Amino acid sequence: MAQVTLNKLVKHYDETPAVRGIDLDIADKEFVVLVGPSGCGKSTTLRMIAGLEDITGGEVLIAGEVVNDVPPKDRDIAMVFQNYALYPHMSVYENMSFGLRLKKTPKDDIERRVQNAAQILDISELLDRKPKQLSGGQRQRVAMGRAIVRDPKVFLFDEPLSNLDAKLRVQMRTEIKKVHQKVRTTTVYVTHDQVEAMTLADRVVVMNGGNIEQVGTPHDLYHTPQTKFVAGFIGSPAMNFLPCALEEAAGALRVRLSDELSFPVPQERTARYRPHVGRGKLLFGLRPEHIMEQRPHLEPNQTPFEVELEVTEPMGMETLVYFLVRGTEVCGRVSPNAGAQDGARMKLVADLNNVHLIDDESGKVL
Amino acid sequence: MSASAQAIGVAESAKHGSLKRSRRWALIWSYVFLVMFAVFFLMPPIYMLIMGLKGSGEIAAMTNPWWVFHPTLENFKALLTSTQYLTFFRNSAVIAVAVVIVTMLIAVPAAFSLGRMRFWGSTTLATGVFLTYLIPDSLLFIPLFKIMAWVHETTGIALLNHWWALIIIYPTLTVPFCTWIMIGYFQSIPKELDEAALIDGAGYIQMLTKIFLPVAMPGMIAATIFAFTVSWSEFLYPMAFTVSADQLVLPVGIVTTLIKGDVYNWGQIMAACLLGAAPPLVIYAFLMDYYIAGLTAGATKG
Numbered sequence: 001m002a003q004v005t006l007n008k009l010v011k012h013y014d015e016t017p018a019v020r021g022i023d024l025d026i027a028d029k030e031f032v033v034l035v036g037p038s039g040c041g042k043s044t045t046l047r048m049i050a051g052l053e054d055i056t057g058g059e060v061l062i063a064g065e066v067v068n069d070v071p072p073k074d075r076d077i078a079m080v081f082q083n084y085a086l087y088p089h090m091s092v093y094e095n096m097s098f099g100l101r102l103k104k105t106p107k108d109d110i111e112r113r114v115q116n117a118a119q120i121l122d123i124s125e126l127l128d129r130k131p132k133q134l135s136g137g138q139r140q141r142v143a144m145g146r147a148i149v150r151d152p153k154v155f156l157f158d159e160p161l162s163n164l165d166a167k168l169r170v171q172m173r174t175e176i177k178k179v180h181q182k183v184r185t186t187t188v189y190v191t192h193d194q195v196e197a198m199t200l201a202d203r204v205v206v207m208n209g210g211n212i213e214q215v216g217t218p219h220d221l222y223h224t225p226q227t228k229f230v231a232g233f234i235g236s237p238a239m240n241f242l243p244c245a246l247e248e249a250a251g252a253l254r255v256r257l258s259d260e261l262s263f264p265v266p267q268e269r270t271a272r273y274r275p276h277v278g279r280g281k282l283l284f285g286l287r288p289e290h291i292m293e294q295r296p297h298l299e300p301n302q303t304p305f306e307v308e309l310e311v312t313e314p315m316g317m318e319t320l321v322y323f324l325v326r327g328t329e330v331c332g333r334v335s336p337n338a339g340a341q342d343g344a345r346m347k348l349v350a351d352l353n354n355v356h357l358i359d360d361e362s363g364k365v366l
Numbered sequence: 367m368s369a370s371a372q373a374i375g376v377a378e379s380a381k382h383g384s385l386k387r388s389r390r391w392a393l394i395w396s397y398v399f400l401v402m403f404a405v406f407f408l409m410p411p412i413y414m415l416i417m418g419l420k421g422s423g424e425i426a427a428m429t430n431p432w433w434v435f436h437p438t439l440e441n442f443k444a445l446l447t448s449t450q451y452l453t454f455f456r457n458s459a460v461i462a463v464a465v466v467i468v469t470m471l472i473a474v475p476a477a478f479s480l481g482r483m484r485f486w487g488s489t490t491l492a493t494g495v496f497l498t499y500l501i502p503d504s505l506l507f508i509p510l511f512k513i514m515a516w517v518h519e520t521t522g523i524a525l526l527n528h529w530w531a532l533i534i535i536y537p538t539l540t541v542p543f544c545t546w547i548m549i550g551y552f553q554s555i556p557k558e559l560d561e562a563a564l565i566d567g568a569g570y571i572q573m574l575t576k577i578f579l580p581v582a583m584p585g586m587i588a589a590t591i592f593a594f595t596v597s598w599s600e601f602l603y604p605m606a607f608t609v610s611a612d613q614l615v616l617p618v619g620i621v622t623t624l625i626k627g628d629v630y631n632w633g634q635i636m637a638a639c640l641l642g643a644a645p646p647l648v649i650y651a652f653l654m655d656y657y658i659a660g661l662t663a664g665a666t667k668g
Contacts, residue, residue, distance in 0.1 A: 050561075050565060051565075052561050052564070052565075071564075072561075072564045072565045073564065073565065073566070073567035073568070077565060078565065079561070079562065079565050081558040081561070081562060082558075083556060083558055085556065085558035085559050085561065085562040086562075087559065087562075087563075087577055087581070088581055089580040089581055089583075098563075098566050098568075098576075099565075099566035099567055102566060102567045102568055102572065103567055146562075146566075150566075
């Protein structure tokens with residue numbers, strides 16, 4: 001069990017920077033997910049922790065020890081790869097015990113640990129099979145088993161669910177969470193799927209262009225994103241962004257989206273937003289789930305408005321509605337019984353309690 | 367509704383029928399060409415067998431070349447009791463086995479380092495290895511002859527006219543190609559496999575012996591078959607480098623001892639060729655099974 005620390009970690013491939021000096025503290029037993037679009041440096045960061053990539057600058061510490069020059073086998077880590085990387089000529093048992101056998105662990109000890117891991121992962125029946133005889137989900141379990149038997153200080157997962165089909169991915173996601181609850185090893189998990197990140201992580205690290213955009217609990221990232229990137233990356237469908245202007249009238253602030261459409265700024269945010277009155281390059285950010293159908297009793301700061309719908313997408317439990325505000329498409333989520341129709345006019349409600357104002361130049365949420 | 371359903375049914379059965387018919391034609395053509403190839407390639411060994419079973423009198427009488435009227439094993443007997451032929455056979459066998467071993471000992475580590483351990487110039491070196499294979503032995507035997515003579519002059523070790531010297535010479539033919547085959551195999555193994563092994567605590571030697579060799583077994587077998595076949599059938603180098611009858615290998619020995627002047631001992635030549643073709647055949651038959659088994663092991667869901 002150990003904490004992992006990254007100090008000003010830098011990685012350049014030849015002259016191309018992949019990771020641009022990131023700092024991160026991962027606590028003991030914590031489950032941290034690195035998430036971001038492809039090429040954001042998340043996998044490179046993980047591989048530097050594993051020792052599979054040379055470190056250009058900065059430090060990686062595992063359990064308080066700088067491991068920059070420690071070879072992977074001496075870092076006491078275990079890694080699960082996207083394509084499983086099982087040894088095809090070995091049985092499941094041999095795959096799981098390979099690391100222990102190399103370390104000359106006593107036979108009965110190996111037996112006990114493999115059986116234990118197999119039980120946790122529910123693969124006791126598969127121990128004699130070869131990887132080729134297993135389904136994708138089973139192979140992924142074996143790959144996790146190989147990590148668990150070693151009882152390492154840190155688990156590293158490199159997009160472990162990307163090769164599975166959608167249904168199995170959801171199932172294995174729960175499985176991974178259960179395993180972590182049982183085994184409680186410090187875990188660093190890389191994925192490009194924000195749903196995976198949100199559901200698994202104690203803390204999520206959102207990366208973009210080799211930098212860390214924000215670190216926080218899934219709740220923090222969803223409700224208080226610090227940058228436009230995080231606001232747009234977390235949540236599905238993505239947050240609506242609209243160019244807007246802040247106006248002051250009679251002591252109250254209003255966000256103006258178009259000539260017809262403007263919303264009052266909630267009282268408690270007035271002080272925060274007042275310095276930005278009249279400036280350009282402001283973005284109004286509101287998630288689709290905060291644009292709802294008209295209802296009889298409105299909460300404070302919920303403002304009704306009416307639009308002409310472009311398209312509706314019934315999803316069963318909800319209906320997504322799309323409309324245009326000054327040429328920008330906006331998405332809302334309404335009840336399937338709200339009677340949303342393609343091309344019809346509809347009364348909607350914007351929940352301004354969840355609005356975000358973003359400086360479009362710096363990308364920072366105000 | 368029912369009319370349209372019927373129409374769809376008709377269309378489907380027509381499509382199905384045409385699929386079946388085109389498959390049948392494909393099969394017919396496959397068999398036609400397979401039989402043609404089989405006849406073409408089996409003709410020489412069958413001819414060898416027929417001639418080998420004929421006595422010298424029957425061959426001289428020029429009876430029907432495709433039929434044996436008085437089959438006899440005297441050619442085979444004569445060969446198997448002649449020490450000369452057995453010496454050729456032994457020389458060839460020892461050389462072939464030794465060359466396979468030497469080749470694999472060089473080619474496998476070379477391919478592993480060139481194919482898996484990226485270092486400065488590794489790709490250029492790999493291409494270089496392949497280019498050496500492209501130089502024909504007919505260009506190389508004179509320089510090699512000079513080198514062997516030079517080694518004799520400087521070290522006193524006589525390489526010329528010694529069959530075992532071919533164990534040093536043949537790898538110049540087999541190593542480049544086998545290295546090339548193995549590089550391809552090693553490169554086809556996903557890099558996560560060595561990373562997993564690296565994290566599991568394996569060093570490079572363990573990675574090679576415990577992961578790469580078993581996984582690349584089909585490639586190893588292909589390389590083994592190649593090295594064995596090349597050294598078994600090589601003609602030019604032993605022709606150039608060995609002279610004395612007891613130093614000859616099969617291909618050269620058969621030609622030099624069974625053809626005396628303009629007298630061709632056809633019966634024995636054919637029998638000798640047939641016997642000489644047997645070892646590669648056995649190796650092929652045995653290793654091919656293993657080769658295919660290796661390729662498909664565990665491919666079916668259990």
